Amino acid sequence: MARNKLSETKIKTLDKPGMHSDGDGLYIRVQKSGSKNWVFVWRRGGDRNELGLGGYGQGTAPVSLALAREKADAIRQQLARGEDPRTDRQSIKPKTFADCMKDLIKTKEPEWRNRKHANQWKMTLREYAKDLHDKPIADIVVGDVKECLLKHWHERPETAERLRSRIEAVIDYGIAHGWRTAGNPAQWKGLLDKIMPAKKKLGRGHHAALAYGKAPEMAASLRRATGRAARAVEFLTLTAARTREGREAVFTEVDVEAKTWTCPAERMKAGKEHVVPLSKRALAIVKEMREQATGPYIFGGEKPVSDTAMTKALRRASPDITATLHGLRSMFRDWAGDCTEHPREVAEQALAHSVGNEVEQAYRRGTALAKRRALMLGWELYLSKT
DSSP, rough: OOOOOOOOOHHOOOOOEEEEEEEEEEEEEOOOOEEEEEEEEEEEEEEEEEEEESSSSSSOOOOHHHHHHHHHHHHHHHHTTOOOOGGOOOOGGGHHHHHHHHHHHHHHHGOOOOOHHHHHHHIIIIITTTTTTTTBBBTTOOOHHHHHHHHHTTTHHHHHHHHHHHHHHHHHHHHHHTTOOOOOOIIIIIIIISSOOOOOOOOTTTTOOGGGGHHHHHHHHHHHHHHHHHHHHHHHHTTTTTTTHHHTOOOEEETTTTTEEEOOOOGSSTTTOOOEEOOOOHHHHHHHHHHHHSSTTTBBSSOOOHHHHHHHHHHHHHHSTTTTHHHHHHHHHEEEHHHHOOOHHHHOOOOOOOOOOOOOOOOHHHHHHHHHHHHHHHHHHTTTTT
């Protein structure tokens, strides 16, 4: 008998009461009320047997077509072994968070060239998401995710954000495979951002940074804003430069053909010239400012835009008003470490940090720009996701 005769589209159009076959014993029963339930039917010794597999698109744990087929396959295997599916329901348990977590990690592992990053992913989910492990992926609700995050929310905000992002990825994996039909309860924008408490400000000596998960939202607000201060903050975000380096930039430092911005040694903290690869959006900002130019400074005219004006522009655009201009660099660094496979040294060089001894620095000089350009283009792409 043919299998997989149904489709999600076809199921949604079924309104005639009765049994509709997907093949080899799996049926969806449409009730007079319009509700739909999955059943598996088989015969043994002349007797007809039926086993319910859950409701379709209803209840707290709706069973998708993909999940119904998975359950049906498990029953067929039991029947082939001579077992009675009615006395052993363990083999048709729905997928748990731990199942999806292990599958996702196995899928992503070949992509991780950075062993440290791979271990961080595993540890975060293994230790900090422990309360979710035994829950069916279809049953996890916002409250479950919130409880996991609250344990780290105030004391370790960066850890909490990484945990949220990775929980979201696991649940997305379950949704993509049809093991969950509801939305993702670990989603930040429009969901958790409405119910999680405000994070504590960082202690003295630190620069408060916006979590990188909110960076695209901030970037979109900056793009919509007008004025040199907003453009300056957006340029700082795209280049991961320090505040003074960006706000005092002049047009002669930008090479449009080479797509670079060379910040002179006197404005650099380390006292060394720093060449920054410019993305398409960063170059567009320079072009826009050049068309409005009233002086040598890209962001200002005869004198540079003030730090205060830039801070105000950031606070208007940022979902977290405690975020600082210098914190934009921390936000970039966290993203590079958590979400990319670029070597640590490349991310540090993008921040104009010294890496290794003089011999190592001399060796890297020839290739660092190309590698940093790839990293910064990825950062621009990430910021454009809204």
